[in-house]
Structure formats: C-alpha cells, structure tokens
Amino acid sequence: MQIPALQQLTTHVGPFVSVSMDVSRNDERAVSEVQVRWQDLERKLTSAGAPAEVLSRIGEVVVEPTGEPGHQGRLVIADRDGIALNLVLPARPTRNEAFYGPAPHVLPAFRALAETVPYLLASIDRTGADITVVDALGASVDTVEVQGSHDVVHKVAGGQMSGRRIQARAEDSWERNAAEVARELEELISRHHPAVVLLDGDAVAVSHLLDAASGRLKELAVRLKYGGRGSGASTKSRDAEIAGVLVGQRRSANAALMDRFGTEEGRQEAAVQGLESVVDAARRAQIGELLLHDDPSSTHTLWLGPGAGELGTTEEEVRSIGAADAVKVRADTALVWTVLSTDAGVTLLDPDDRALSDGIGALLRWSDRSTPHDAIPSMPGHGAVQGAHHRGG
Numbered sequence: 001m002q003i004p005a006l007q008q009l010t011t012h013v014g015p016f017v018s019v020s021m022d023v024s025r026n027d028e029r030a031v032s033e034v035q036v037r038w039q040d041l042e043r044k045l046t047s048a049g050a051p052a053e054v055l056s057r058i059g060e061v062v063v064e065p066t067g068e069p070g071h072q073g074r075l076v077i078a079d080r081d082g083i084a085l086n087l088v089l090p091a092r093p094t095r096n097e098a099f100y101g102p103a104p105h106v107l108p109a110f111r112a113l114a115e116t117v118p119y120l121l122a123s124i125d126r127t128g129a130d131i132t133v134v135d136a137l138g139a140s141v142d143t144v145e146v147q148g149s150h151d152v153v154h155k156v157a158g159g160q161m162s163g164r165r166i167q168a169r170a171e172d173s174w175e176r177n178a179a180e181v182a183r184e185l186e187e188l189i190s191r192h193h194p195a196v197v198l199l200d201g202d203a204v205a206v207s208h209l210l211d212a213a214s215g216r217l218k219e220l221a222v223r224l225k226y227g228g229r230g231s232g233a234s235t236k237s238r239d240a241e242i243a244g245v246l247v248g249q250r251r252s253a254n255a256a257l258m259d260r261f262g263t264e265e266g267r268q269e270a271a272v273q274g275l276e277s278v279v280d281a282a283r284r285a286q287i288g289e290l291l292l293h294d295d296p297s298s299t300h301t302l303w304l305g306p307g308a309g310e311l312g313t314t315e316e317e318v319r320s321i322g323a324a325d326a327v328k329v330r331a332d333t334a335l336v337w338t339v340l341s342t343d344a345g346v347t348l349l350d351p352d353d354r355a356l357s358d359g360i361g362a363l364l365r366w367s368d369r370s371t372p373h374d375a376i377p378s379m380p381g382h383g384a385v386q387g388a389h390h391r392g393g
Contacts (some may be wrong), residue, residue, distance in 0.1 A: 018099045020108035022092040023074040041098035041211040048100040077104045090138035103337035117195035129181040178208035200224040274360035277372045294348045294360035300331035326367035
C-alpha cells in the first residue's frame with residue numbers, strides 16, 4: 001500500500017513531532033475529551049524535549065473539528081518549521097500516541113487504512129450513471145454524472161411493426177448509453193487508479209455495461225446486489241455490502257502478496273525476512289513492498305542517521321556508513337520512514353498471515369548475490385546464481 005499524502009514528508013528534515021489521536025465527536029462531551037487527550041500527549045512530548053512553539057501549533061490543529069461524523073483519528077506531523085502533515089483518518093487509532101525523534105511515526109495511517117481501498121462506485125440505469133470516486137482515505141474526491149446521448153429507453157407493449165422498431169431502438173439506446181458509461185469509467189480508472197469498481201442499479205443496464213467493458217474495467221468490476229440510481233434507492237444494505245467487498249479485496253491483495261513472497265523466498269530471489277536482512281535491503285533501496293506484522297508493543301529498535309539510507313541495527317553500524325550522528329528509534333518507525341523515501345509500499349499483515357522472522361519481511365525490486373537469504377532453495381536449480389542479478393516486481 002502507498003499513501004500519497006505521506007510522500008510529502010520525505011522533503012522535510014527532522015526532528016519530527018508525531019501525534020496520532022482519537023478525534024471522534026459523537027456526543028456533547030467529545031470536545032472536552034479531545035482536549036484532555038491532547039493535554040496528556042502534550043505533557044509526554046514536553047518531557048521528551050519537543051519545542052513548545054511546535055506543540056502550540058499542533059494543539060491548535062488536533063482540536064479542530066473534522067466536519068465529519070463518526071469515529072475518526074487524526075495524524076499530525078510537525079517539524080521545526082511547522083505542520084508538515086494534517087491527516088484525518090477514517091478510523092480512530094488503537095491507541096493515542098506521541099513521539100519526538102528523527103523520523104515521523106506514520107504507522108497509524110497504515111493501521112487506519114488497513115481495511116480500506118480506493119474505489120469507484122457507479123449507480124447505473126438505462127440513461128446513464130452517477131459515479132463517485134473514493135480515495136484510500138475513504139473520502140469522496142470526485143463525482144461524475146454520465147447522461148447517455150441516446151434517449152429512446154422505453155419499450156412499448158404490442159406487436160405492431162412500429163412498436164417493434166421502437167423496442168429495437170430502445171435496446172440499442174440502452175447498449176449505447178452503457179458504452180458511454182463504460183468509456184467514462186475507463187477514463188476515471190486511468191486517472192484515479194482504484195482497486196475495485198463497484199456497479200449497482202438496473203440489472204439490464206449493468207449487464208450492458210459489463211458487455212461493453214474491456215481492459216482494466218473488466219478486471220476491476222464487481223456487481224453489487226443492493227442499491228441503485230435515484231433518490232428512492234436505499235443505501236443501508238448497499239453500504240454494508242460495499243464494506244464487505246472492500247475488506248475482502250484488501251485481504252485478497254494481502255494474500256496475493258504473501259503468495260508471491262513465498263514463491264520468491266523459495267527461489268531465494270526477490271524476498272527476505274528478519275530484521276537484519278530487511279534493514280540491509282532498505283539501506284540499498286531494494287524494497288518494493290515492506291511487510292509488517294504490526295505490533296504497537298514491540299520492543300525492536302534500530303539506529304537512524306540524518307541522511308537517506310543511514311539505518312542500522314547498532315549505532316556503530318550507522319556511523320560506519322558515514323552518518324555524523326545516530327539516534328535509537330522504534331524499528332517499525334525507522335523502516336517505514338526509510339522505505340517511504342524510496343517510494344516503496346507498506347503492507348500491514350493480518351494476524352493469521354504467515355509468520356515472519358522478527359515480524360517483518362520485504363518483497364524486493366531486485367536481488368543479487370550479496371542479498372542475504374536465510375532459507376535453503378526449495379527446488380534444485382532455484383536460488384541466486386553466482387553473479388546473477390534477479391529482478392523482482
């Protein structure tokens with residue numbers, strides 16, 4: 001998973017103040033509860049040495065209303081110049097957290113989005129469609145109405161020749177309107193890169209659209225049972241169905257990643273696991289997707305220098321690669337920060353996914369003879385050939 005909003009942080013220089021907090025406002029007490037949560041975190045950050053002026057700016061941001069109902073979290077990152085990131089998350093965090101150190105703590109964003117995916121929702125009838133584009137944060141970022149240009153959409157009863165012609169014209173109009181909706185969806189797919197396209201509405205219109213679909217639209221389309229176009233359509237059942245589809249899609253994506261990880265590790269190619277091996281790959285910008293069994297209580301730590309790729313399991317190791325200084329931080333914080341700077345993705349695994357050494361693994365962009373592997377190749381002839389250079393996805 002990649003979260004574009006986090007990429008902007010890679011242009012900033014630490015130290016960073018990171019605050020992840022429940023900002024839900026479900027009743028009259030919520031405003032004071034949010035303020036109390038922030039005061040608790042502010043005291044912790046003050047003790048850690050965070051500048052008072054930076055904390056003052058963060059305090060103003062975290063108590064601002066989000067304008068949205070329900071359970072929500074907020075992730076705020078600041079550097080010495082001010083607020084670098086203010087992200088409202090579609091789920092409250094598992095715990096309220098605050099850190100001051102050389103790397104921003106962005107794992108709360110990945111936790112909140114672990115069951116969400118970007119998607120398109122098209123409510124279709126025989127005249128066109130209403131399309132909503134939802135990003136990975138669960139926010140609606142675009143809405144499009146497609147009104148088909150063919151307006152003979154009703155059949156007539158009876159068997160007169162003129163009636164048959166009108167019926168044929170109506171069916172032709174449905175097909176042409178569906179084709180126009182399909183073209184609009186294909187353009188939106190290329191622009192927004194959704195993980196799934198959800199289709200609901202008139203059964204005949206949806207069938208015509210699926211017949212007209214090709215390429216990515218055909219691959220991503222999922223037909224819903226509930227909902228439809230128009231003000232009278234009930235959304236409760238549809239919303240529950242959408243939530244189920246999105247959870248299933250994310251878990252399927254994770255399962256596919258783990259299948260690929262198993263295949264690559266079995267071949268001794270583009271996959272590694274264990275803290276030391278993953279750190280080595282992160283330093284060399286080999287990682288395409290970092291895989292984590294998320295554990296907020298983990299005691300694993302790493303050392304981090306101020307420069308890109310200045311990462312190690314000991315202070316001496318970091319200094320040996322040229323870092324002027326090194327600071328001990330949480331291992332997950334350091335690794336996620338390092339791979340963000342190389343445009344890699346991060347996937348938090350389900351508890352029942354395959355166990356990884358130290359709870360961490362990586363799919364690599366490439367692998368060579370110096371890439372560490374800790375398993376025996378699964379079949380004769382598999383594994384890194386001396387001097388060979390293997391490309392991963």
